[in-house]
Structure formats: C-alpha cells, structure tokens
C-alpha cells in the first residue's frame with residue numbers, strides 16, 4: 001500500500017472523542033501541513049494548546065461549540081453530511097492560543113494546522129463567507145468551497161478548501177502541482193486530502209506523480225481515507241455512480257496558491 005495513503009484509525013482519545021486521522025511531521029514527509037480528524041460524541045470535549053502553529057477547526061458534520069477561552073462560538077456547523085453539498089462553519093485559532101471544542105451533536109471535526117509565529121485574531125468563518133466555485137467543464141466539473149483561500153489574509157500560512165466531485169468526473173484535473181518555490185510561476189504548497197465517498201462502499205482513484213516519475217503512486221482511495229501530497233501532480237477520478245468529497249489543507253513557505261498544470265494534459269483546458 002502506498003505510504004501516501006492513510007486508512008481510517010479509530011483511536012479513542014478520551015471519553016467520547018475518537019481520533020480518525022493524524023498527519024504530522026513525525027509520521028509523514030510533510031513539514032508545513034498538519035491534520036487531524038476527530039469524531040466527538042454529544043457533550044464530549046476536545047482541548048488543545050497550540051505552539052507556533054495556527055489551526056482551522058472545520059465542523060465537517062454536526063454542530064460544535066468552540067472556545068479560545070476568551071471568545072466562545074456556539075452552533076458552529078451547518079450539515080449532517082458533507083453530501084448536502086453546502087458550505088460549513090469553521091473557527092480559526094492562531095498560534096500560542098488554546099481551544100476547547102464541545103460537541104452539541106455527534107460531530108466530525110477537522111483540525112487543519114500550519115506554521116504561525118505572529119498571533120492573529122480568533123475568527124468564526126461562517127459558511128456564508130466561503131466563496132463557492134463551479135470549476136471545470138465536460139467531465140472535470142466540481143464544486144469548490146473556499147474556506148481559507150489565499151485571498152483571505154486573516155491567517156499566516158494555512159489554506160483550507162473542500163471539493164465535491166460528481167459521478168464520472170475528475171477534479172484536481174487537469175493534473176496540477178505546486179511543489180517548487182518559484183513564484184510567480186509556481187508556489188510550494190504541501191497538501192493533504194481527507195476523502196469521503198457516497199455511497200460509502202465506493203472508491204476514487206488518485207494519482208500522485210512527479211515529472212520525472214521518481215514519485216508515481218496511483219491509489220484506490222476509500223471512504224474516509226487520507227492522501228498525503230508532499231509533491232507532484234495529484235488528480236482525482238470518480239467512478240460512475242459515486243460522489244466524491246475531499247477536504248484539502250495546504251501550506252508552504254509562501255501563502256500563495258499558484259499551481260502548474262502538467263503540460264501533457266493542459267490541452268484539455270482549450271476545449
């Protein structure tokens with residue numbers, strides 16, 4: 001199995017809190033991006049103190065209360081399934097702060113991390129503040145919810161976006177990469193994908209590959225798997241009959257999303 005593919009864990013963290021995924025510098029080749037996915041039962045709490053990192057808390061499903069112990073946001077979250085295809089609420093917590101999440105309902109919560117040295121204001125990012133894009137045409141159409149795009153300068157290094165790709169369509173396609181710090185042509189952003197598939201027995205194909213093919217992994221990605229993208233192109237193909245969701249976390253030395261399309265496949269944009 002590819003080292004870039006992470007299957008679902010089910011590690012109890014505390015009463016009512018289960019760790020589904022954790023990606024960090026100790027267990028991955030990533031240096032900028034960190035990721036956790038946790039399930040929290042109603043009434044249970046999860047707390048964390050941040051060092052020199054910032055965190056975007058995404059209410060993937062369910063409703064939560066989030067406190068940084070100065071401000072408290074209740075009723076955070078908008079959906080019971082990501083396949084309701086509507087944006088959700090998130091909360092940004094900056095470096096050297098702590099937070100506590102309390103589940104108001106059964107909740108699945110993504111914790112998206114990246115480096116941060118200059119403390120910024122804690123911020124509730126309402127679903128209505130997500131910019132929504134209908135990207136692509138023909139069979140590479142996808143719905144994009146920009147939670148923390150590079151146009152939002154309220155954070156230091158974190159980029160967070162979620163993507164819905166319908167049956168028999170491709171996304172992150174034509175294949176693109178952002179793995180060299182060579183602006184204005186391209187930025188260096190590591191990336192994680194947290195995938196969900198509807199119906200849940202489904203799978204999608206994701207390939208992660210470099211121009212020289214020194215990295216070339218093609219994975220069958222199943223429901224609630226994570227794919228790590230340290231470098232390279234990273235297209236996703238969705239089989240007929242299934243709908244794909246993924247949550248992306250990106251970060252690198254500069255908070256700019258400037259990708260480079262694989263020249264072999266860029267022609268599809270000219271149709």
Ligand SMILES: O=C[C@H](O)[C@@H](O)[C@H](O)CC(=O)O
Pocket residue numbers: 135142161163170171172173191234248259
């Ligand atoms: O680089 C960003 C990620 O690959 C996805 O968010 C991708 O851009 C989604 C898409 O355009 O299909």
